[in-house]
Amino acid sequence: MELQWLEDFLEIAATRNFSTAATARNISQPAFSRRIKSLENWIGADLIDRSTYPVQLTRAGTMFLPGCQRLVREAYRLRTDCRNVAGESSAMLTFTSLHTLAMYFFPRWIGSPLISRMPLRTSMHAADFLESIDHLCSGQCDFAITYVHPDGPPVLEGGPFESLQIGKDRLILVSGTDDNGRPLFDIDVAETTEIPYLAYSWSDGYIGKLATLIQSRWRRPLNLSTVYQSGLADGLKHMAIAGRGVAWLPQICVAEAMRQGRLAQIGGQQMSLEMEIRIFRRAGPGSHDSDGLWQHLKQCAALPQYKSGFDADIDAA
Amino acid sequence: MELQWLEDFLEIAATRNFSTAATARNISQPAFSRRIKSLENWIGADLIDRSTYPVQLTRAGTMFLPGCQRLVREAYRLRTDCRNVAGESSAMLTFTSLHTLAMYFFPRWIGSPLISRMPLRTSMHAADFLESIDHLCSGQCDFAITYVHPDGPPVLEGGPFESLQIGKDRLILVSGTDDNGRPLFDIDVAETTEIPYLAYSWSDGYIGKLATLIQSRWRRPLNLSTVYQSGLADGLKHMAIAGRGVAWLPQICVAEAMRQGRLAQIGGQQMSLEMEIRIFRRAGPGSHDSDGLWQHLKQCAALPQYKSGFDADIDAA
DNA sequence: ACGATGCAATGCGCAATGTGCATAGTTTTG
DNA sequence: CAAAACTATGCACATTGCGCATTGCATCGT
Structure with missing residues (x-):
């Protein structure tokens, strides 16, 4: 019984379509189908009624949904809490961002002199926009890096999140x-x-x-x-x-x-x-490393050459 | 991230010994060690302090323990609830009992003419007394079979459980x-x-x-x-x-x-x-199969040769 | 009504992951 | 001090999961 099966279920419950859900989960449709089947085998009951179009949740599936959400949330919260307690060098900071930023921006940014002087262990989860937001909201990742434009779709406004601009x-x-x-x-x-x-x-x-x-x-x-x-x-x-x-x-x-x-x-x-490139995180105290990076980023934001450093990099290209 | 990793952790938290915990989990010690390591990797922090003897929980591990217990309990409860909702033939009835009863009594009992005429799918989880009780209370198992004596420790009295005698x-x-x-x-x-x-x-x-x-x-x-x-x-x-x-x-x-x-x-x-051998279950409506078996057992209890059937078996031995 | 397209399940070969055995290094026990 | 116990790691093998291709069925568009 794997946590990812629960997340798979949440996806099919939302989309009601195996193919779409599979894409959203970054696996093929057959693999997704088998994972849902594995979950149903563990539960011992069908959660999805496949005889309808679009597919529907069974009675058991409908009953399972809120508890499933609770389990996933709780698991990630527990994980975050443990990392906070452990603090210091044993923790790893997790980032999520658009594929483009993960591929072209993040390696340079994390490797730049101002950032790389911090002793950080990082992992990057590239995803599309909505998924990135979800990763941050669900606590799966500590930070989300994304594009932001004032006239574009609002990004995490009104929620308990804060952001800093780290590039253009x-x-x-x-x-x-x-x-x-x-x-x-x-x-x-x-x-x-x-x-x-x-x-x-x-x-x-x-x-x-x-x-x-x-x-x-x-x-x-x-x-x-x-x-x-x-x-x-x-x-x-x-x-x-x-x-x-x-x-x-x-x-x-x-x-x-x-x-x-x-x-x-x-x-x-x-x-x-x-467009701005902004980094988001959940507001309020975070883990030791997370807070350390945030403070550092705030200080960097006060340096006039910080953002133009990344502009110059692009202009030189 | 697998549910069984959580259960592994609960075992090491209880025993404080990798070898003992591995045996209890029916896997080899190296496999157990690696599973705990996998869990720690997912969490992103050490949960076990291996530099002490016996091993101890870290601060993060200590913090993780109650949440872990909650997750496991909730997962199994959700599973049981789903089976109840689904009802009918898709469910499997889960039993828990003392090792002795699981080994010597249960196979004969479940295979006796009166019981085996029911189309049941069953699984048996042998455990010690307290664990069996916990399995039933937490919803991990549908039924618990244990010894009972009036002057012995009370068994599930005062809680929402009912029981029937099925042997001596x-x-x-x-x-x-x-x-x-x-x-x-x-x-x-x-x-x-x-x-x-x-x-x-x-x-x-x-x-x-x-x-x-x-x-x-x-x-x-x-x-x-x-x-x-x-x-x-x-x-x-x-x-x-x-x-x-x-x-x-x-x-x-x-x-x-x-x-x-x-x-x-x-x-x-x-x-x-x-001593009596009694079967316990949560009172009130259960799944279709669970209720069916319970009704059947009540009817059997009214047959005078039912209990003596099992006595005679022992006497003949 | 028919053909094209989409959807979910399944077979198959391959890839990835997990296992137990053996072993090494360290600590504890008698 | 030697033997036993404990935990982690290497290695070969076993098991599980994956994507591709395909099938059967349902839906959509003409």
């Missing part, structure tokens, strides 16, 4: 290039000309919404025709490099490809949006 | 025998003569207390000198057969060895105590 990035529109390095697509075309669009899927939850925001502010509608969807910026990047269409991508994600001339920004600076 | 046994004093089949030890000896005594350890919780009761009623004190302790009647039996001393043992446990002349009763019938 920019969402830009990019296209693959021809042999001369010129963009394959541009937005200054006739309104009737369709532009193949590489879109963020629903599971992204954040960047796609910011992209929509920028487009709504453009001087005329763009005739974008979605030809591919992905929740991962890197997936969209590869399609853009392959010439399949245009995509909104964080600058940090495409800096290297742009330097190599494989991708080019289109639409200019007006067709872009600056 | 007798606690008798036995000794190993010489080549002629005569007892090696007898209680009719001078008061100054020590009798080597194979005693129940504290973890037994029931039979040992009944034995003390009988001895307190004997016409003069017995000069018993404890030479060995065990929580398992079978352990005491083997020592008695080996000639190491006298032991109080349930008749059902020693019937075979007595027939073979390897053990003999001493002290006569006065030096024995009849």
Whole structure:
């Protein structure tokens, strides 16, 4: 009987769809199906009624749901409490962030001179936006690092969380290039000309919404025709490099490809949006290491070269 | 993160010894050690201080213990509740009983014509007395089968439980025998003569207390000198057969060895105590199968040959 | 009504994880 | 001091879980 089975159940209870739940849990549908079956075997009763569409909870499943939530919450709370008690060097700080930030930003940030002088043991759990938020809220992770824009979807507002800005990035529109390095697509075309669009899927939850925001502010509608969807910026990047269409991508994600001339920004600076990179944590006293890092980050925020250090890094790319 | 890791932790918290805990959990010591390590990795803090002897709980481990107990209890309670809701043939009935009853009584009882005509799926969790009671109270098991004597420790009185008698046994004093089949030890000896005594350890919780009761009623004190302790009647039996001393043992446990002349009763019938074998369950409506069995047992209780059937079995032995 | 698509379960080969045995190093016991 | 007990670790093997491919069924769109 594994804790992850309980979390699997919570996912299927929410989505009522094995395939969707499996994706959300980052496993294949068959593996997800078998885990739910394993849980049902342990319980000794069916929790899901698979004969309906969408699937429904059985009576037992409905009764199980609140207790299941309680168990999961309690387990993670216990874990956090133990870490707090243990404190000091035996604890590991857990971070969660978007895949892009986990891949391109976090290693540099955690390795920068100001941060790396702290003796921290860290683990990073990359996830999509909603999942990252859930990891932080459920106590699975100590910190969440994500993009934030004032006009974008609210991030953990109104809850017991605090945040600090630790960097900046920019969402830009990019296209693959021809042999001369010129963009394959541009937005200054006739309104009737369709532009193949590489879109963020629903599971992204954040960047796609910011992209929509920028487009709504453009001087005329763009005739974008979605030809591919992905929740991962890197997936969209590869399609853009392959010439399949245009995509909104964080600058940090495409800096290297742009330097190599494989991708080019289109639409200019007006067709872009600056985003903050913010780190969130639960407000109030945390573990010894967690509090130590937070205090350190607050002090760094007062250094004028701190944030521009990361800007310069991107600009140099 | 597995439920069994939590149960492992409860075992090491109780025993303070990896080897003993591993045996109790029916796995090897290295596997047990690694499971505790896995739990500690998940928690992110040490729960056990291995630098002391016996091992101790760390501060984090001490803090974790009550929450861990709660989680385990809650998980099994949830499981039972789900089975109850689901009802019918998908459920399995779980029994818990003393090791002796699990080994010698339960297989015969569940296989007797009156019981085996019911289509039941059953599982049996043997434990010592207190653990059995806990399994039933915590909802880990549907039924508990144990010895009961009016003058012995109260069994689940005052709580929401009901019980039915399903058999009888007798606690008798036995000794190993010489080549002629005569007892090696007898209680009719001078008061100054020590009798080597194979005693129940504290973890037994029931039979040992009944034995003390009988001895307190004997016409003069017995000069018993404890030479060995065990929580398992079978352990005491083997020592008695080996000639190491006298032991109080349930008749059902020693019937075979007595027939073979390897053990003999001493002290006569006065030096024995009849015990009921009773089955307990939580009062009120249970699962479909649980209620079905209970009704069936009530009907059997009305049959005059029911209980004597099991007496005759022992007498014939 | 039909074809295309989506959904959940299952078989299969492979990957990952966990196990017991043997052993090493340390501590405790007699 | 030697023997026994205790805990962790290496290693080979066993067990379990995974993703891919597929199947059977239901839903959706034309």
